[in-house]
Amino acid sequence: MALFAASAQQEAVAAPIQHRFDPYEDNGGTILSIAGADFSVIAGDTRQSQGYNIQTRYARKVWQLTDKVVLATNGFAADGANFVKKVKQRLEWYENAHQKQMSIKSIARMIQTMLYAKRFFPYYVYNILGGIEEDGTGAVYSFDPVGSYEREACRAAGAAQSLIQPFLDNQIYFRNQTFPADQPKPIPGNLPLGTVLGLVIDSFTSATERHIEVGDGLEMYVVMAKGRAVDDLTSKGALPEGVVVEELGPLGEGGGERTFLVRRTLKRD
């Protein structure tokens, strides 16, 4: 045994020193999505970094796919951009073939197969898909880089996942909270929009304080179910100071769902 160990060690030393090309990079940043009863919030910061360098203060990580679905990507930016490009292409083909936009659960399954198709040279991308399910409920689907996915009430991914997810577990899933005997634990995924946006903003401002790869700007996409009143987003004073709302027009014919882009700054240091 000792003989084998010695030869193995020698081989390691004898191996040539090579400039091995590493095809991957981590471009930092964080994404987050929270589902409500009849809406879904999909958010991401806009910083793109490489090591200690900020490459740009504005790079998009959240993408509107259909009138009721938004995708957030995080990880290796080149893979993310090219993955989103392919997803959009597949959605366009689907729409041309079927004269309708793909539903969120079908997009989720499609993303799984697209990710797993590159199982042995993966897209180094963590995806979070948010939007409105066909039954009108808010939905969040989260993926790992090789396509494993599930539907959840909320998910954080990226550089500050370890900072934000425990906060979400407490605030969205009510973990480690005690409730009086006469008041049952609420069911996750039913918080009002104002509360959810508050949690998203607090998550990102806090992550900006404690993580160097998070900051610069925050983009929050809000997808509203058909027929839902939007005054809790658009009425005066509904949102904190410094937050700006813009409605994004429907991409297709529009089925009644409405998508809004909510923006604010994050610290730049």
Next chain:
Amino acid sequence: MNHHPAAWGQPLTAHQQFDMYSTNPMGMSAPRSAHSHGPVQNTQWPLVTGTSVIGIKYEGGVMLAADNLASYGSLARFRDIERLHALGTHTILGVAGDMSDFQYLKKELDGLLREEETLTLTDAHPPLSPNNLYTFLANLFYARRNKINPLWNACLVGGWDFKKDESFLGYVDLLGTTYTAPTLATGFGAHIAQPLLREAYEAKAGVDLEGRPGADGRLLTAEEAEAVIDDCMKVLYYRDARSINKYQVARVTKDGVSISESKSSETEWMYAEGLRGYGGQTQ
């Protein structure tokens, strides 16, 4: 050189002749061992390299700068290389990294542009915009990294976008990573020049809602932009050991591309008697 008696009188290969004094990375040759047999190896390293390229948007255009040196390891091998290359009438390409890959890129892009030009002669065919060329480059770089056979470069693309009536500035590198910003720098310039460029740009243009520089919309004038570019090239020459005091500045405006003659920075190498703030001085 091989001095073994068995090698006497034998003709030398081109590489052996070139490798007389084993100056790094001249001593590097494809590793021959049990590990290097087997599948095709595309794995490579840059050999003749250019250092930083820097770029900044200004009122009515965009400005790029790069020095004229192509290094061979630490050897300042080629001292009059142009690393700024015009692509058509309203786009400029600045390249850092491997110079042979840059030459390949030039050939590929010039071929594409010539093909497009023939189409514009017979048809109402729009010319390739800076954004089109940038997307082409991004796809090319990403496709090559997917083959694990990268083009070992970091590029800046500057141009004038007639659709938006504003300047364009984008970055793409060997991994296919892309991003745009009002000021950009590759390599060592990302450490040394980018802070100076950002400071100058944001001092005038401010910062917008998404943390994007440029809220006030007042950009630097061409003269102010060239002053900060000149300053950056000087600091890079002082601090980057793979740089040379000879560089070119390119501008793209509505009216087209212009690349300057090579120029030098005024430098000061006197004994820094009065300098404070470094080393062990206590006052």
